[in-house]
Amino acid sequence: MQKIIDRRSFLKTSGLGALGLAALRCNRPYYNPLKSKPNIVLIMADDMGFSDLGCYGGEIQTPNIDQLAEKGLRYTQFYNASRCCPTRASLLTGLYAHQTGMGWMTAADLGSPGYTGDINRNCVTLAEVLKQAGYSTYLSGKWHVTHDRYMKPSGPKHNWPLQRGFDRYYGPLDGGGSYFHTKVLVHDNESLPVPEKEYYVTDAISEYASKYITEHAKGKSEQPFFLYVGYTAPHFPLHAKPEDIEKYKDLYTRGWEIVRAERYSRLIELGIIDEEWQLPGFEKDIQSWDKMSNAEKQHMVKRMAIYAAQIDNMDQGIGQIVTSLKETGQYDNTLILFLSDNGGSAEFISRGDKSYEALGTASSYESVRKPWATASNTPFRKYKQWEHEGGTATPLIVHWPEQIRSHGELRHQVGHVIDFMPTFIDVTGADYPDQYINNKIIPMEGVSLVPTFDNKSIQREALYWEHQATRAIRMGQWKLVADSHPDPPYEGKWELYNMETDRTETHNLAEQYPDRVEMMAEMWHRWAVRCRVYPLDGRGWFPRLEK
Numbered sequence: 001m002q003k004i005i006d007r008r009s010f011l012k013t014s015g016l017g018a019l020g021l022a023a024l025r026c027n028r029p030y031y032n033p034l035k036s037k038p039n040i041v042l043i044m045a046d047d048m049g050f051s052d053l054g055c056y057g058g059e060i061q062t063p064n065i066d067q068l069a070e071k072g073l074r075y076t077q078f079y080n081a082s083r084c085c086p087t088r089a090s091l092l093t094g095l096y097a098h099q100t101g102m103g104w105m106t107a108a109d110l111g112s113p114g115y116t117g118d119i120n121r122n123c124v125t126l127a128e129v130l131k132q133a134g135y136s137t138y139l140s141g142k143w144h145v146t147h148d149r150y151m152k153p154s155g156p157k158h159n160w161p162l163q164r165g166f167d168r169y170y171g172p173l174d175g176g177g178s179y180f181h182t183k184v185l186v187h188d189n190e191s192l193p194v195p196e197k198e199y200y201v202t203d204a205i206s207e208y209a210s211k212y213i214t215e216h217a218k219g220k221s222e223q224p225f226f227l228y229v230g231y232t233a234p235h236f237p238l239h240a241k242p243e244d245i246e247k248y249k250d251l252y253t254r255g256w257e258i259v260r261a262e263r264y265s266r267l268i269e270l271g272i273i274d275e276e277w278q279l280p281g282f283e284k285d286i287q288s289w290d291k292m293s294n295a296e297k298q299h300m301v302k303r304m305a306i307y308a309a310q311i312d313n314m315d316q317g318i319g320q321i322v323t324s325l326k327e328t329g330q331y332d333n334t335l336i337l338f339l340s341d342n343g344g345s346a347e348f349i350s351r352g353d354k355s356y357e358a359l360g361t362a363s364s365y366e367s368v369r370k371p372w373a374t375a376s377n378t379p380f381r382k383y384k385q386w387e388h389e390g391g392t393a394t395p396l397i398v399h400w401p402e403q404i405r406s407h408g409e410l411r412h413q414v415g416h417v418i419d420f421m422p423t424f425i426d427v428t429g430a431d432y433p434d435q436y437i438n439n440k441i442i443p444m445e446g447v448s449l450v451p452t453f454d455n456k457s458i459q460r461e462a463l464y465w466e467h468q469a470t471r472a473i474r475m476g477q478w479k480l481v482a483d484s485h486p487d488p489p490y491e492g493k494w495e496l497y498n499m500e501t502d503r504t505e506t507h508n509l510a511e512q513y514p515d516r517v518e519m520m521a522e523m524w525h526r527w528a529v530r531c532r533v534y535p536l537d538g539r540g541w542f543p544r545l546e547k
Contacts (some may be wrong), residue, residue: 049376094421206317
């Protein structure tokens with residue numbers, strides 16, 4: 001019980017509090033101009049749930065990621081922006097996605113500054129900032145922050161990676177597709193043909209990341225480097241290598257209720273969640289495992305086995321990246337961070353060959369489905385695209401042998417992807433510009449995570465979210481959140497939760513604390529006006545979900 005009391009007391013003071021941005025942004029306790037600047041490797045998974053990793057309570061084999069956690073730090077209250085494009089825009093710029101123009105997705109320009117589908121020139125990327133501090137900059141993997149119409153080889157390349165600060169690039173510009181026949185591949189500034197046989201995109205992303213590390217050590221060893229690795233795994237479609245699927249073929253025969261309950265227990269044992277946080281029930285449209293037919297069970301077991309195999313393969317690639325760092329003597333002074341761009345996805349995707357035999361192959365194009373997404377997001381409610389914890393909560397692992405002396409510890413301070421920009425500025429001595437290439441740059445929104453490396457507090461007024469008219473604000477221990485409707489008016493009703501006693505969002509306190517709801521809703525409104533969130537637009541909000 002003492003552990004729980006201590007953690008609660010810590011949450012009150014460490015995660016969110018009074019404003020202290022100016023002091024934090026000027027504080028650079030880890031930057032010493034007399035020492036070598038650290039390399040930075042930022043790794044992000046795609047559509048991976050909160051509890052999928054072994055070190056976050058999952059049963060999937062992730063030994064390389066787990067090793068980073070064992071020798072580093074695990075964050076229990078870190079947030080993304082609930083969907084791929086907004087998270088990537090915020091991660092790259094230190095701004096809320098709407099400020100960059102990426103309030104929705106790259107597929108459409110909704111006709112207002114917050115929703116152009118193309119990151120603007122009033123923001124700077126991590127690569128642009130770090131390049132000014134003498135860094136070589138590399139990206140291997142998913143980009144997905146330029147409008148779909150600009151991904152064609154014959155079109156403008158103003159927002160391709162090399163035009164936004166990266167020296168080298170390999171990967172898909174778009175949101176993802178076939179793992180075996182990726183169509184929108186780019187190497188540096190040139191589009192590549194659809195790969196031939198024996199290609200698997202996760203392997204290619206890992207190989208190019210390792211290649212950049214090795215080549216940098218040979219040709220630019222006097223310079224530090226920044227490497228951003230954007231995996232598409234485990235985003236749909238369910239495509240995995242047969243040898244990886246084989247490891248998991250019988251693991252999920254016990255069904256999603258048992259898998260979820262086991263993960264919940266392990267999360268408590270690990271100290272990542274509080275035992276008093278109630279595990280929410282399954283949503284009403286999720287059928288009990290015991291009521292499924294044998295044929296349905298067989299299909300669903302294989303779906304989750306393929307999903308697990310995708311994460312397993314990504315972990316293998318991360319092991320390859322770490323090995324490259326060690327073999328080139330760059331491991332100790334490299335800051336490595338790992339996270340996911342949003343929670344597990346409940347999207348219902350089904351095309352191509354729908355047979356059991358085809359699942360996992362190039363002829364199939366399927367998703368893992370809502371019941372397993374619920375297990376992936378244990379212990380939280382909802383999924384990718386929602387602003388409840390299941391959509392926005394991500395694991396974050398931070399590993400830096402030369403500077404982080406605490407190993408295997410948890411950090412309960414609240415953080416967000418907007419915090420990477422000020423964090424990297426703190427550890428590198430880089431400067432965040434007021435202007436860049438004759439464009440006025442919006443000030444950073446995040447705060448540095450550096451104090452949390454030593455388990456110190458960070459302070460900010462609040463964190464905010466909006467995506468397709470779902471909304472949220474977290475202020476200290478309180479979170480106000482609302483779903484959306486598919487038709488105008490899009491705004492759903494506000495719900496209020498105490499994150500200290502109920503982070504699983506099972507007890508709505510809105511009626512009990514109407515004044516707090518009103519105050520926080522007004523704060524959210526002021527943020528929305530300032531950050532180009534209006535007009536709210538819920539079109540296309542509800543994904544195809546399994547009925």
